[in-house]
Amino acid sequence: MSSHAHSAPHAMPAPTGFISKWVFSLDHKVIGIQYFLLALAAVCLGIVLSVLMRFHLVWPSAHLPFITGGQMTPEQYLALVTMHGTIMVFFVLTTAPQSGFGNYFLPIQIGAADMAFPRLNMLSFWTTFLAFVAIIAAFFVPGGSPISGWTAYPPLSGLGQVTGPGEGWGQTMWIVSIALFCGASLMGALNFIATIIDLRAPGMTLMRMPLTCWGWFVTAILGLLAFGVLLAAGVLLLLDRSAGTSFFVPASEVVTDTLLNHKGGSPILWQHLFWFFGHPEVYIAILPGMGVASHLLSTFSRKPIYGYRAMAYAMCGIGFLGFMVWGHHMFISGMSPYSGFAFSVLTMAIGVPSAIKTFNWLGTLWNGKIQFTSPMLFALGFVSLFISGGLSGLFLAQPAVDNRLHATYYVVAHFHLVMGVAAIFGIFGATYFWFPKMFGRMMSEPLGKLHFWITFAGAYCIFMPMHFIGIAGAIRRYADYTGVQYLAQFQPVHKFMTIAAFITAAGQLIFLWNFFWSLKHGAKASDNPWHATTLEWSTATPPPHDNFGGHYPSVYRGPYEFSVPGVTEDYVPQHLAPQEVPRSK
Amino acid sequence: MHRDLRIRDLRSKGSAATPALLALLITIMVVATVYVFAANLYPAPTAITAIGEMIDRQYDMTLWVTGIVFILSQLGLAYAIFRFRDRGQKAAFTRGNNTLEVIWTSATIILFVGLGLLGRKAWGETRFTPAEPNAIQVEVTTNQFAFNFRYAGPDGKFGRIDTKQISASSGNPLGLDSNDPAGKDDIVVPTLTVPVNRQVELVLHSQDVIHNFYVRELRLQQDAVPGLAIPIHFTATKIGQYEVVCTQLCGLGHYHMRSLLNVVSDEDYAAFLKASAQ
Numbered sequence: 001m002s003s004h005a006h007s008a009p010h011a012m013p014a015p016t017g018f019i020s021k022w023v024f025s026l027d028h029k030v031i032g033i034q035y036f037l038l039a040l041a042a043v044c045l046g047i048v049l050s051v052l053m054r055f056h057l058v059w060p061s062a063h064l065p066f067i068t069g070g071q072m073t074p075e076q077y078l079a080l081v082t083m084h085g086t087i088m089v090f091f092v093l094t095t096a097p098q099s100g101f102g103n104y105f106l107p108i109q110i111g112a113a114d115m116a117f118p119r120l121n122m123l124s125f126w127t128t129f130l131a132f133v134a135i136i137a138a139f140f141v142p143g144g145s146p147i148s149g150w151t152a153y154p155p156l157s158g159l160g161q162v163t164g165p166g167e168g169w170g171q172t173m174w175i176v177s178i179a180l181f182c183g184a185s186l187m188g189a190l191n192f193i194a195t196i197i198d199l200r201a202p203g204m205t206l207m208r209m210p211l212t213c214w215g216w217f218v219t220a221i222l223g224l225l226a227f228g229v230l231l232a233a234g235v236l237l238l239l240d241r242s243a244g245t246s247f248f249v250p251a252s253e254v255v256t257d258t259l260l261n262h263k264g265g266s267p268i269l270w271q272h273l274f275w276f277f278g279h280p281e282v283y284i285a286i287l288p289g290m291g292v293a294s295h296l297l298s299t300f301s302r303k304p305i306y307g308y309r310a311m312a313y314a315m316c317g318i319g320f321l322g323f324m325v326w327g328h329h330m331f332i333s334g335m336s337p338y339s340g341f342a343f344s345v346l347t348m349a350i351g352v353p354s355a356i357k358t359f360n361w362l363g364t365l366w367n368g369k370i371q372f373t374s375p376m377l378f379a380l381g382f383v384s385l386f387i388s389g390g391l392s393g394l395f396l397a398q399p400a401v402d403n404r405l406h407a408t409y410y411v412v413a414h415f416h417l418v419m420g421v422a423a424i425f426g427i428f429g430a431t432y433f434w435f436p437k438m439f440g441r442m443m444s445e446p447l448g449k450l451h452f453w454i455t456f457a458g459a460y461c462i463f464m465p466m467h468f469i470g471i472a473g474a475i476r477r478y479a480d481y482t483g484v485q486y487l488a489q490f491q492p493v494h495k496f497m498t499i500a501a502f503i504t505a506a507g508q509l510i511f512l513w514n515f516f517w518s519l520k521h522g523a524k525a526s527d528n529p530w531h532a533t534t535l536e537w538s539t540a541t542p543p544p545h546d547n548f549g550g551h552y553p554s555v556y557r558g559p560y561e562f563s564v565p566g567v568t569e570d571y572v573p574q575h576l577a578p579q580e581v582p583r584s585k
Numbered sequence: 586m587h588r589d590l591r592i593r594d595l596r597s598k599g600s601a602a603t604p605a606l607l608a609l610l611i612t613i614m615v616v617a618t619v620y621v622f623a624a625n626l627y628p629a630p631t632a633i634t635a636i637g638e639m640i641d642r643q644y645d646m647t648l649w650v651t652g653i654v655f656i657l658s659q660l661g662l663a664y665a666i667f668r669f670r671d672r673g674q675k676a677a678f679t680r681g682n683n684t685l686e687v688i689w690t691s692a693t694i695i696l697f698v699g700l701g702l703l704g705r706k707a708w709g710e711t712r713f714t715p716a717e718p719n720a721i722q723v724e725v726t727t728n729q730f731a732f733n734f735r736y737a738g739p740d741g742k743f744g745r746i747d748t749k750q751i752s753a754s755s756g757n758p759l760g761l762d763s764n765d766p767a768g769k770d771d772i773v774v775p776t777l778t779v780p781v782n783r784q785v786e787l788v789l790h791s792q793d794v795i796h797n798f799y800v801r802e803l804r805l806q807q808d809a810v811p812g813l814a815i816p817i818h819f820t821a822t823k824i825g826q827y828e829v830v831c832t833q834l835c836g837l838g839h840y841h842m843r844s845l846l847n848v849v850s851d852e853d854y855a856a857f858l859k860a861s862a863q
Contacts (some may be wrong), residue, residue, distance in 0.1 A: 004836065010793050054795075063615075073837070074658055074837045074838065074839075074840060075837040078652070078834070078837060078839070097804075115675070147834075147836065147837060148834065150833050153794075153795055153834070154793040154794075154836060155793065155795070155811055155835075156751065156795065156796045156834065156836060159794075163793065163794055163836055164731070164836040164837050165654055165837065195841075221707065234720045235849075243774045244825075246830055247809075250789055250811050250813075251810025251812065252812070253792070253793060253811055254748055254751045254760070254792045254793060255729070255792075255793045256729070256793075256818055257751060257752050257753055257754060259748055259749060259751070265812075266812065267810050267811060267812065268810060268813075272689060301669070301676060302676040303677065303678070303679070304678070304679065304680050304681075305677045305681075306679070306680070306681045306682075307681035307682075307686055308680065308681070309679075310686045310690075315825050330717050332806045332807050333808050333810070333811050334808050334815045335809070337708065337711075337712030337713055338713070340708070340709060340712070341705055342702050343707075343788060344704065344708075345698060345701045345702065347701070348697045348698050348700060348701030349694070349698040350695065351693065351694045351734060352690060352694050352697060352698075355689065355691070355693040355697075356686070356689065356690055357683075358658060359689045360681070360686075362661055362662060362665060363656070363681065363682075363685070365662075365665040365666070365669055366669065366677075367669060367676065367677035367679075368665075368669045368676045368677070369669065369671045369672075369674055369675065369676040370665075370666065370669050370671055372603040372604055372607070372670070372671075377607065378602070380662070383662055384614075384659060384662055386657070387655065387659060387662070388655065391655050392651070393653040394647055394650070394697065394700065395647050395648075395651070397701065398643065398647065398700070398701060398704035398706040398708070399646060399704070399708045399712075400639075400640045400643050400704050400706075400707035400711070401640060401643055401644045401704065401707075401740030402806075403640060403708075403804050403805055403806050404629075404640055404641075404644060404712065404801075404804045404806070406799075406806050406832065407797065407799070407806070407832035407833065408832075425832040449603065453606070453610075456607075456610065457610060460614050464614070464618060466618070468621050468626065469627055471627065471629055472627040472628060472629045473629060473630070473801040475799075475830060475832050476832075476841065477834045478839065478840035479837075479839070479840045480840045480841070481840075482841070483681075483840045483842070484828055484830050484840075484841075484843050485828060486630075486801070490627075491626070520637055527655050549750075559621065562678075563675060563676040563677070563678050564678060565678055570676070570738055572673075
């Protein structure tokens, strides 16, 4: 397309066999699709687990044919809690937006032929795959899946079978899976960072990168710094469990009248290490979504993103502050209350870059020409959900108020809206937007819209009421409401949320149908069906093995040049030289 | 080619139905949320401590601030969605406005960080200030899945604990050392009874995994961590019975790990101590 293309940098030769092309592929695009499909399998499983949880909360004594004994036990409920959280956080929210879409589109958006280290890329995918196999295996080992939640606080998680079913083999498999996942994520993070620093096309300065790339860049840095800490913590926990060490298990532990032989560990140390990873992880899940939402809002408002620099700096600010707020998960843990207060003020401060992003999103829409495509609907939904879920965080960030709300359904509502559903909306937006580039066909717009309506309304119906009962004192992670008297009053609300969850989960079948049906039968997509500006739309659909067919683009301008005065079209692609831009007379 | 044109149609000028519906959904969500709070449909129980009331005031202030931001930003989003839908107009070309960036950045810093600093008072009252020296001492020991409360008894001294002697089945769940005379009169009970308007200091212990002591009406929540003795204090101002629950995931019986807090008159408290000492 561009007459100013320079010669291609070295790219891997295109593979010919099925195995080298689709299984052990070195092509970032294939690896991106592999990650996406892994996350798709994981999210289907995660949703089934959540539907079972919601069912059990409302009909705890119902007969379930697929469960031994017919009735779900409290430990089975806690196993669902643990596995739902683990699968969703690691294998969906970390995997799809960063490893999936990031892998596919980062190199193309910066004008590179592949990731910096294609073999490392393949290795990180297959290590993630092994991690997924390990977590699935936890369902089938003796004792079943662990019951200690996705946070796996010791001593509950550190002593083996004595503390409960699933804490034997199940918890071990959990640690093995997470350790593998950490290793894979470290490899991925290195690869992303090296690619962005080294492989940008001529003219693609950092400040001309699409905000999607900024999202992936900051996320990769967070991943590099956070996953190593979780890996270390996981290894120490494994040693406490199997080698008799006492990193996290204190002396004088007595479980069911038996004195255990541990000496001098600290349960709170695990919480520090876990949340040193765990809080950045929240941003690992949401930053790519912020990038995608910014990208889509600009593209479909036909306006430059409002405050590009502020948006890029806000992402860096969120990443930086994201490492200083982990203690807000631990206000009531026994940590020094003075530390708690310091963490509180820093956490309130992280609301500032988040607010900057929100204002700039609204600024982007203002005086725009908004096109309501499926990807745009999900981006708009993202903004609404992010506002709702973000603001509720201002309560939990204050230790005094957290005294009242900690461990209630309010917390469940908060993090599901802001890092769960909003991030998922980012993934859906990305899928509807990039599907035509990835597979050469459009997804059905009517089905995409229907899917949006059900998911958007459904998500609010599930999670908004959780705030209300949480404020009134409804406690999370309870298998049953019969143990505590005041919980019974919340059952009608639980019933409403459960029915909303059923409908919303069923609505996801529309997405699955649309996805797989469109692969074969969708309308053929042109190279640039959305009239977008970034480099992936300058190449063929789907892109050739080396991304740009032997010619590599130069970049002449920022990523969001829409509705530029004096230009014929309402968009100016990044790769068009100034003299090539058609101008109106 | 024909099919590709249809896609172009979808992208260009559409009907007003989609933006109208989306703006409406967001508005309904805002109205419903505001209604639930305004009508107080799911009220939290009244706080029974002065600090609890202070926490509620901080909560209310946060609710006002976030509530106003929530309503304005969601309705602003809904308005923009409907108002700036594609009607064939040309989008305005602007890259942003530095003055606005500075204004809303400064405003949110003041609002959010200011709110956080104001919250120091209520938190400090519960955690920075130690209990008064004459506060009633109660030791709380948790295990899977029970609370035990220990009072020092008439001698005012807690007996030594010997972890080797812990045996719930033989009636010594805390492992009171049988060789320590100070422990002979210790009162160990499964529910917490305290006199009204007197400060109580609880020292939280756990024998096995992490548990939590939470009473909604006290607005007080604290983990009990094995290996640590964590003090908290409160002064209950209203006679009544309240549920104590565990909020830290502690195993399969977590959901029924529960006890009671009885706030009683001074006379009833004296009677309770007397009855328990026998």
